[in-house]
Amino acid sequence: MYTFYWQKFILPFWPKVVIALASFLMASVAGLAAPIIIKLLIDNVLADGDLYQLHFITAGIVVLYLLRGIFSYVYGYLMAKVGNRLIERMRQEMFVKLQSKDYAYFVNNQTGEVISLFSNDLTLIQQAVSVSIPEFFIETLNVLAILSIMIYFDWQLSLVTFATLPFIFLVVGYFNKKTAKIGMLMEDSLAKVASFLHQTLLSATIVKSYSREEYEYRKFSQRIHQAAEEFLKMQRLNAVLVPLVEFLAAIGLTVIIWFGGREVIDGELTIGGMFAFLVYIINVPAPMRKIAQAATSLRMGTVAWERIQQFESQPRTIFDGGMEAPKGHGLVEFRDVSFCYSQNTGILHHINLCARPGEIIAIVGPSGAGKSSVANLLLRLYDPTSGGIYVDGVDIRELNLASHRKRIGFIQQEPILFHGTVRENIRYGFPGASDAKVEWAARMADAHDFILALPNGYETPVGELGGLLSGGQRQRIAIARALILEPAILLLDEPTAALDSQSERQVMESIRRASGGRTTFIITHRLSTLMASDRVVYLANGCIVETGTHGELLQRGGLYAKAVALEALGA
Numbered sequence: 001m002y003t004f005y006w007q008k009f010i011l012p013f014w015p016k017v018v019i020a021l022a023s024f025l026m027a028s029v030a031g032l033a034a035p036i037i038i039k040l041l042i043d044n045v046l047a048d049g050d051l052y053q054l055h056f057i058t059a060g061i062v063v064l065y066l067l068r069g070i071f072s073y074v075y076g077y078l079m080a081k082v083g084n085r086l087i088e089r090m091r092q093e094m095f096v097k098l099q100s101k102d103y104a105y106f107v108n109n110q111t112g113e114v115i116s117l118f119s120n121d122l123t124l125i126q127q128a129v130s131v132s133i134p135e136f137f138i139e140t141l142n143v144l145a146i147l148s149i150m151i152y153f154d155w156q157l158s159l160v161t162f163a164t165l166p167f168i169f170l171v172v173g174y175f176n177k178k179t180a181k182i183g184m185l186m187e188d189s190l191a192k193v194a195s196f197l198h199q200t201l202l203s204a205t206i207v208k209s210y211s212r213e214e215y216e217y218r219k220f221s222q223r224i225h226q227a228a229e230e231f232l233k234m235q236r237l238n239a240v241l242v243p244l245v246e247f248l249a250a251i252g253l254t255v256i257i258w259f260g261g262r263e264v265i266d267g268e269l270t271i272g273g274m275f276a277f278l279v280y281i282i283n284v285p286a287p288m289r290k291i292a293q294a295a296t297s298l299r300m301g302t303v304a305w306e307r308i309q310q311f312e313s314q315p316r317t318i319f320d321g322g323m324e325a326p327k328g329h330g331l332v333e334f335r336d337v338s339f340c341y342s343q344n345t346g347i348l349h350h351i352n353l354c355a356r357p358g359e360i361i362a363i364v365g366p367s368g369a370g371k372s373s374v375a376n377l378l379l380r381l382y383d384p385t386s387g388g389i390y391v392d393g394v395d396i397r398e399l400n401l402a403s404h405r406k407r408i409g410f411i412q413q414e415p416i417l418f419h420g421t422v423r424e425n426i427r428y429g430f431p432g433a434s435d436a437k438v439e440w441a442a443r444m445a446d447a448h449d450f451i452l453a454l455p456n457g458y459e460t461p462v463g464e465l466g467g468l469l470s471g472g473q474r475q476r477i478a479i480a481r482a483l484i485l486e487p488a489i490l491l492l493d494e495p496t497a498a499l500d501s502q503s504e505r506q507v508m509e510s511i512r513r514a515s516g517g518r519t520t521f522i523i524t525h526r527l528s529t530l531m532a533s534d535r536v537v538y539l540a541n542g543c544i545v546e547t548g549t550h551g552e553l554l555q556r557g558g559l560y561a562k563a564v565a566l567e568a569l570g571a
């Protein structure tokens with residue numbers, strides 16, 4: 001945390017940080033001077049009845065507090081500015097890191113917890129860095145300065161008064177430890193609430209269709225109740241801490257009145273000196289509380305920092321090969337490919353497959369056979385455990401990831417459209433595409449006519465995740481979005497599974513048109529799609545068990561023919 005503080009906060013912003021800290025020091029010095037002025041006022045001005053000095057000192061007090069106000073403002077403003085800038089940079093850096101994460105990271109981590117890293121954890125770091133660390137050091141200096149001035153004035157009275165301080169330290173330290181512990185639990189609970197909320201938003205249709213609102217409400221309430229309980233515990237601790245510290249400080253005050261009063265009566269201390277002492281000791285609890293709060297917030301910031309470190313340091317497994325993908329026709333070869341996800345035993349075994357440009361290959365098989373895993377490997381979301389995938393004769397691990405993926409038009413069962421217009425969505429992968437190109441892609445995907453019939457044509461907003469369009473329309477826009485890059489390979493994972501038969505016909509028509517001249521893989525269980533393919537690859541338990549045209553495989557009477565007869569082609 002401290003290396004981070006130095007490298008990310010002090011070094012890049014040092015002029016502002018130095019001015020801010022200097023202002024904070026000046027504001028503290030102005031605060032420290034006040035009791036000395038009170039002493040002057042009582043011992044010299046009031047005792048001598050000097051009216052001129054009284055005016056002078058009164059004006060001095062106004063100026064002193066005005067300066068204190070100005071310095072506090074400069075400190076607060078500059079620190080907030082630097083803190084915001086730091087967090088802005090960190091968010092940008094984290095976003096870049098997030099986008100470069102392996103696909104496996106997104107599968108294995110809860111979205112809400114990742115969002116919480118970007119919101120809660122960064123806010124904790126901002127608080128620690130721009131408020132707590134400077135406050136911790138400067139308020140410590142402040143307390144030390146108060147104590148030194150007190151010793152300078154009257155070391156005996158100081159020592160008697162200080163006898164109460166260790167108790168204040170002990171109490172503050174104890175509460176500090178407890179609050180930090182609860183604070184961390186609270187952060188965890190809040191991250192879980194965020195995660196739950198995110199899942200609820202994503203699954204709104206399921207919750208509604210199963211009428212599980214009450215059940216989800218109860219689960220949400222449980223989580224939020226836990227976070228609220230922890231928050232209450234924290235507030236209760238603070239509520240005890242403040243009066244306790246004030247009580248201990250009041251004991252110090254009583255000591256000064258008793259011991260200092262005797263010194264005044266004996267003529268060893270002036271009345272002004274005793275007042276100055278009282279003002280100083282009254283001023284001790286506030287910085288002590290700030291130190292304690294700063295220490296708590298520092299601890300929470302450190303935990304948040306560790307969580308972010310963990311997020312940033314998770315190793316990647318998919319590396320960019322660096323080589324630009326050569327312009328080719330999209331000849332795809334799986335050469336003896338085997339694969340397993342980290343926690344699984346073998347998923348794919350010795351897959352050998354060659355798909356030529358212009359060919360439509362249907363991948364079929366029972367659920368869990370490994371069909372989507374084949375797609376994941378071709379997209380390089382994962383790498384094979386052994387063997388290799390070659391496109392136009394080059395191992396895809398040697399290629400630049402983006403240039404490889406841009407050659408593949410990937411279409412999923414449930415296409416994700418972004419909040420924006422139809423045109424923006426089609427242009428997503430090719431921001432510089434002309435309107436004519438967008439229209440070309442839409443025509444190729446058989447989407448142009450229905451787009452023109454929308455209220456604002458290509459400028460019609462598609463709604464959150466494309467919710468304002470029908471499933472078939474969303475799918476055809478997704479096909480247009482893939483086609484605008486003129487990919488050599490089309491990869492379709494159950495593109496019509498979620499559609500009714502009329503939408504399926506329309507989408508199939510657009511796929512047929514789109515696949516012309518490209519190497520096309522369709523993972524499907526629809527018979528109509530299978531019959532349109534040039535070759536069927538039947539997968540079972542991660543192995544290719546049969547391959548041939550639909551007709552050939554039916555004639556062979558093997559597993560595929562049995563699956564067709566039983567209408568069990570996998571999903």
Ligand SMILES: Nc1ncnc2c1ncn2[C@@H]1O[C@H](COP(=O)(O)OP(=O)(O)OP(=O)(O)O)[C@@H](O)[C@H]1O
Nearest residue numbers: 107341344347366367368369370371372373570571
């Ligand atoms: N990200 C993952 N991490 C670990 N295991 C996974 C992952 N994705 C899939 N699997 C496992 O790998 C096996 C093959 O899954 P895959 O999704 O490739 O099958 P599929 O044939 O496409 O199935 P379906 O037709 O049901 O979609 C399954 O046993 C599944 O549990």
